[in-house]
Amino acid sequence: MDVPMPIDDYQIYYVSNNHQVIFIRTIDGHIYRSGDEGATWEKQTDPSKMPNFKATSGISSISHTQVKDGTIVLYFLGSDYSTLWVSVDAGLSYTYCDNLPSFSYGFQMHPMYPGFVLSKRSNNGNIELWVGKDNGKEWDRLLDGLTQNSQSYWSIFPTTDPNRIYVTKNEQLLYSDDFFVTSHVIPLDGKRVLAFAIFEPNKFVVKTCADVQCIDKELYISEDGGKEFTLAEIPERDIASERENDFLVWELSDSAIWLYVDRGCVASNCWGDMFHSNSADTDFTLSLPYTKRGEFTKYNSVDGIYLANQYITKSSVPESAEAVRSLITFNKGGDWNLLRAPEFDANGQPTNCHLENGCSLHVHGWGTSSSFTYFYSVPNAVGLMVASGNIGTALDNKKDKIATYISFNGGVKWTEVKKKEYVPEIADSGAIIVMVVESGETNEISYTIDNGNEWRSCIFTEKYIDISNIRTAPGWTSRKFLMYGQRTVNGAIQVVIYQISFDEELPRICSKADFTTWSPTTEHGNCVLGKATYYNVRNQTCSYGTDYKPTSTFEKCACTEEDYECDYCFSRSDLNSRCTMECRVSGIPAPPSNCTDFYEVDMGYRKVDGDLCDFTMKGSVKPKGLVPCVTPSPPHSRLTGGLGAIPIIIIVSVILAIVVGIAIYVYKNNDGLRQYMTLPFQQVGEQTNFEQGESLVEEK
Template identity: 25%
Template sequence: MIWTTVLLGGLCVLHIALLLLAEGSRSGSSGGPWGRTVTFQRGRRAPRLQRDTSSSTDNLNPSRGPAFASCQLPLTPTEHRILDDNTQETGFNGDDGSHVILTWVGDGTGVILVLSTISAPLDSYLAGGSSRLYRSTDYGKSFHDISHRINHTFIKEELGISVGPGSSVILTADIPIVDNPGGIIFTSTDAGATFKSTQLPFHLDQSITYHFFNPDYLVALSIDDSLWLSLDFGARWTKVHEGVHSFSWGAGTNLFFSCSRVDAVEAEERGDLVLKRTKDFGKTFTIIHEDVFSFGYIGAFLFFSVMEDPRSPRVMYFSSDQGQTFNQALLPSASTEQFYSILDGDEDMLFMHVDNPGDTFFGTMYTSDDRGILFSKSLERHLFDGHRKSDFTNITSLRGAYLTNKLDIDGRIRSVISFNRGGTWRPLKKPQNVNCAGNVKRCNLHIHGEHSRRNQIVPMLALSEPTAIGLVIAHGSVGDSLSSSQHPDVFVSSDGGYNWRGTLRGPHHYSILDSGGLIVAVEVHREGQVKTIKFSTDEGQCWKSYNFTEQPFFFAGLASEPGTKAMNVSVWGFRPEEDGQPMWVAVTIDFQSLITRECNKKDYEEWLAHSTDKRNSERNGCVLGMKETYRRLKKQSVCRNGRNFVVTKKQIPCPCTREDYLCDYGYYRHVNTSECVRQPNTPNKTFEMCLNGEEDELLTAGYRKVPSDKCQGGFTPQDVVQTIIRPCGVKPSPDPSVKSTSVGHFDTPKERLVLTLVSVGAAVVVLVAIVSSVLVVKGRVNTTRMPAYRFSNLRIQDDNNSIAAEFGSAASSNGTACQHDSDVDLLE
C-alpha cells in the first residue's frame, strides 16, 4: 500500500512552502502519485457563511460559539517523564530548497523520506544547485542525509517524489531540455535504501503514474503529448501513442486514453478527441468513441462526454464493463452556465452533482444505479462554490454515511448527513454538551467543509478512518446555520455522525492513531508558534496536554503514518534563522511508550451500527439491507490496539422491503404510496430521453435494488409482471476486429501478463486516488428543445425532520455540459 502524509499543498505529498506558511494556502496545481489537482477561479463571488445573529463581533475578531464543557486532565509526573524520554527533535537545513516534501513509504516500514525541492527556474541547476534527501527508518525519530544516493541532483517541486504500491519510490530530476534527450529518474524498490538512475528517452509533462496494484507498470505523458509505458519499473520505456490528451488505468491491464485525430486542429476546444483502450500494453487499440471532450475512470465506471457535432450539446456516457458497452446517462441537461461533477463512486454506484443555471452556487445531487443508467434525485440545493469545490465527504468509519452542505433559500449554509448512501438526508443533531446561544429557530450542528477551508476559516476537513469504527472528527459551529463570526470548534462523533459532542475550543489540526485508540491535536495559531500537543484515549471526551519542545516554532502540520496503525506522530515546522533560511524541525512523539498495555477481550464491546430504534428489534440497525455488529474498543479502556488489530464484524441480512428498491427507468413512486408504477406513455413521452433517436430494449419489473443493499427475502419484485421499455443511448463499443491496430512490441515476458483484480480492492484504491477529485464536463447547448425527465423518487427529510413531498418531473434545457475552464484538467 501507499502511505503518504498531507500537511500543506498537494493531495498526496506534504508540500511545505515558506511563503505558504506565512500567507496561507495557495491556488494553482499540485500533483501526487495518483493524479493531478487543479484549482479554478471563476469570475464571481462565492456564497459567504452567515454571521451568527446573536453576536455582533466581526470576522477580524471572531467570537466564541456557545459554551460547552471540555474535560482537561493534567499530566502526571510519571507521564511527563515518559513522554520526555520518548520525544525526539530533529532539525535540518532546507538549503536552497523553497519546499520540503515529506513522504511515507510502505506499510509498517517506519520509513519517511524528506526531500527539499525548488519551484524556481533552472538557473539554480545550471549554477550547480542540488536537493537534499533525508531518510528515517524509525517513524521520524531520526533522519539521515542520503543525498549522495541521488548524486545530489536537483529535484523540482512540480515532479518531485512519487510513492507507489509496496515500497516503490520514484524521484524525477529536473534536467534542462537543451542538449538533453530526456529527463532522469531515480527508482527504488526498497523504500529508499538504494536508488537506480535511469535516463528517459523523453521529458516528462507530469508525474509518472503507477498501476493500481503492480508497481512495475508505469505510464507517463511527455511534453510533446506522447504516451509512454514501462513494464519493468522504469528501466525501459516504449512509446504507446502520440497526440494524447489524458489517460487513466482501468481494471486489470486496461489502459484508457484520449487522443487527437490525425487531421484535427485544436481538438481539445472542439470536443474532437478519440477515446481508445489498450488491454495488451499498447500492442493493439480499440476505439471506444469519437468526438470525445473528456473522460475519467472511477470505481468500476468509465465515463466520458461526447460532442457529436460542433453545434450539439455534450452528452455524458457511462460504461460498467471497461468500455465494451456504454449508456447515455439519464440526467437533466446542463447549459453552458452549468456543469456536471462526479463526487464519489465505487463498483456499485456514483454520486453526481448537476449545477443549477446561473450564478447560484448550488445544484442537485443524484445517485446512480449499478449500471450507470438510472440517476435518482438525492439532494436539492447542494452547495458547490465558485472554486469548483464541494463539501461532500464520505464518512469512511461507517458504511453508507455521507456528509455535505446545502445552500438554503434564505442564503444560509446548513449541513446534512445521509446514512443510506444518499437515500435520505437529515440535519445533524445538536451536540449533547452544547446549548445554543441567542434566539434561534433551529439549533443544529453544522460542519465546515472545503468551502470553509479554502476561505481559511478551518485548517482541515472532517476526518474518519475505516479502522476507527464510528469515529468522526470535524470543525463545526452550533446554531441556525454555518457561521463565520465564531471560531470553529472541534466536534467528535463516536457513532458515525448520529450524535456529536463538543471537544476542543478553537481550530486544530488533528490525527487518528492506533485504529482510533488515540487522537492527537495541535491548536492553530495564525501568527503564533506552537509547542503543545493534546491527546485523548477516550475518543475526545477528555484531553491531556504535553509541551513537546522548549523552543516554539511555526507550525506546518502533523505527520502520522496513514492507516491509523502507528502510535508515533511528528509535529513539523520551522524556526527562522539569522541568515534568512528556515531551519526545518520535526518533533516525533512516541505514544507507544506511554500506552504500554495491550488490549484484551474485556477492553472491547459489541456495537450495533445504525442503532436508532431499540424498540423494534427486527428492524433496528437495518441500513441498506444489513445489520452490522462491530467489535470495537471501549472508551474507558486505556490500552493499545496494536499494528495487528483487524476490524471484525457480524453481518445479518434484513428482510427486504420496498424501501430497499429504487423505481427503475420508466417507473416512479406515486405520491403517498411506496409502489413503483409505470410512467404513463403520454404524447410528450416523458420517459423517453433519446437525444439521438435511438432506442434499445430494457427488461424490467419496475424495481431495482438500491446499490450495495444486501437484504434477503421479504418483498420481491419478481411478483410483478415484467415489461419492456426502451431507454436510449445503450451502445456497444465498436468492433475490436475493425478498430484494432497493431503497434510496437515489448521484449519483456511480462507483456503477456493479464491481471485479474478483485473488484472491491480495485474500488478502494481508485477511491484513494480520487479522494478530493471531481469531474467537470463542459459544452454548448441547443436550447430549442426542452424534454421533461421523470426520475425514481427518493425521499429526503427537510430541516424540521419531516418527510418532504416526493420528487416529480424535472424539466431543463438539454445538453450535458459545464464550464469550459474546468475540463482541461479532468480531475481537480
C-alpha cells in the same frame, strides 16, 4: 516552458507496506530518508548518495510502488524535469538515468511490473507519451500530438492485457496492448470523448459530447472493464433558470456512483445537485439539490451515512454565498436531516441550540477555503468523525466562531471538544485522537486515548512552531506519528520534524474481554440500510494493534420509509418532504377529477440499493409518491444543457482519506514525552548542535 508541477511545498511519502521507509521532500527540493518510521533521518540529495547530483539541483517529485515480493521501486524526477534517479531497494542505493527525455513529467508506475513507467513530455507545446523500461534505463516514445488535457492510464482491469494503456487523443479514447505498435478506438457511438476514469475492479466511466457543438454532455459507464458501455440516464430538474455547467464523478461508495451536477456560482461559491446511481449504474436519482461544491463526504467507517453542506434557498436560488447548512443522511441519501447540536459547549456551558428552534450544528467541508479542518473520518475507526464548525442557523466562516466537534456514534450525537479550529488525526484504529491548533504558533498538543472521556495536554517543546501537518502511516493502525512545521530563526525559515510514539502510553493490545458491541441503530432508534449492524469496539483503554480489522454482525429489519429513496424523476422539495414527480415518466396514473395540487401514486420510491430490509416482516410499509395535477414539463432524458468542457474530477473515498491523513502521537505530559520516546528525535539533514528532540532543515 511551463513547469507542470512546481516545487511549492514539502511532502511526505510512506513507500513501504510496513511503513518503516519514509521520504520527505522539502520546499527547496531536497530529499531525506528514514528507515525507522521517522525516528532518524538522512539526507539523500548529495553526490555521495545520488550519483551526479549537483548542489544546485533539486527533486520535483517522487513516484513509488511496492510489489508482492517486497521490492520497492522509486523514481526521483529532478527539478529540471530532465534528470532521473531510480532506486530498486527503497533508497538504499540509487542509479542515475542519463537518457530520460527532457521536460518529462507525470510518471505513472505500472500496476504489476515496477520496471515500467509512463511519462508525458512537453516538446515545444506538443505533448508526447513515453514509456520507460528496465527501471528507467530505456525510453520509447509511444504517441505525440497529445494535449495538456489528454489522459493516459495503465489498465487496472484483471481481464485485460497487463500492458494495456488507455489514452485520449483527438477526442477519441484509444487503447493498446503492444505499446502502440497497434491501437484500437473504443467507439462509444462515435461520440467525442472529453474525459474518462477507471476504478477497480471493473468500472469504466467516460464523458462525451452529445452533439456536434458539444453543448450537451453524456456519461457512458461500463461494469466489465470497458467491454460494453451503457449510456447513463440522468433526470432533468424543473429549474429552467439554471444551467448545468458540468458533471463530476465525486465518489464511488456503497455500491453507487455519486454524481455532482454543477448548477451555478455566487462569486467563487458554486452549487449543484448530487445524484447517485442504482446498483447497475444505468440510471441516477437526485439525492440532494443545491449541494455546495466539494462539501460531500462518506462517513467512512459506517455504511450508508454521509455528510454534506447545502445552500439554503429562496425561490429556487441560494439566498447568499454564506447561506449554507450541514446535513446528514443515515440511508445512503434517501433523506437528509440537520445535525443535532451538542447540549453543552467545550466550557461546559449550555448551548441552548435545538432543532425545533431552527438551530443545529454546521461543519466545514473540502470547499471551505478558509478552513483546514474539514469533516474527517477513517475506515477502521468505527463511528468516529472529527470536524470544525459552529452552532446556529447556518455555517459561519469567522475564525472566532469556529469550534472543533467530534462524534463517536456515527454522527447521531456530537460533542464540542475545543474552542477554535484544530487539526485532528485519528490513529490506532480510533484508539488515539490527537489535535493541534490549526493556525498560529504553538507548543501544545491535545489528545485522548479513551474515546473522549478525558482530553489531555502535552507541552512538546519549549520553542513555539507553526505546525503544518501531522501524519500517521497509511491504514491508521500505527502508534507512531510525524508532526512537522516551521519557525523563523534569525530571519531564516527552519523546518521542524518530530516523531512521537504512543507505544508506551498504550502498551497493552486489546483482548477479547476488552470489546463490546455498538450499533448505530441503538443510537438513533432506526435501522441503517434495512439492518441493525453490531460492531465490535473496545470499551477499555487498550491498543487495537496493527493487525486489528473491524468486525460486525447484523440483523434484518422491517421495511420503513427510511429504506426508500426517491425514484427516477422524483425528488424532495425540502428536508423530510415526500418524493414528488418533477419530470415526465411513463406509467403514471391519470389524476383524479377532483385533483387540486397533488395526488398519491404507488410509484416515486425505490428501495435504496444495498438496503436489506425484509418487506415480509411485520410492520413493513412502502411510501407513496406525489404527482402534481399539472404534469411537469421537462421530459426524462440524459443530462443536457450548456455543459462546459471541464474534465471529470474523480475523487474516490479512499483517496479522500489518504489526502487528509494527518497524524501525531503524544503523551499525557511533557515528562512522559521525554521519558517514553523509543528513539530520540534526530535532525533532518546535516548534523548540527540543535537540542535533542528537534529536527530542523533550513529552507532556502
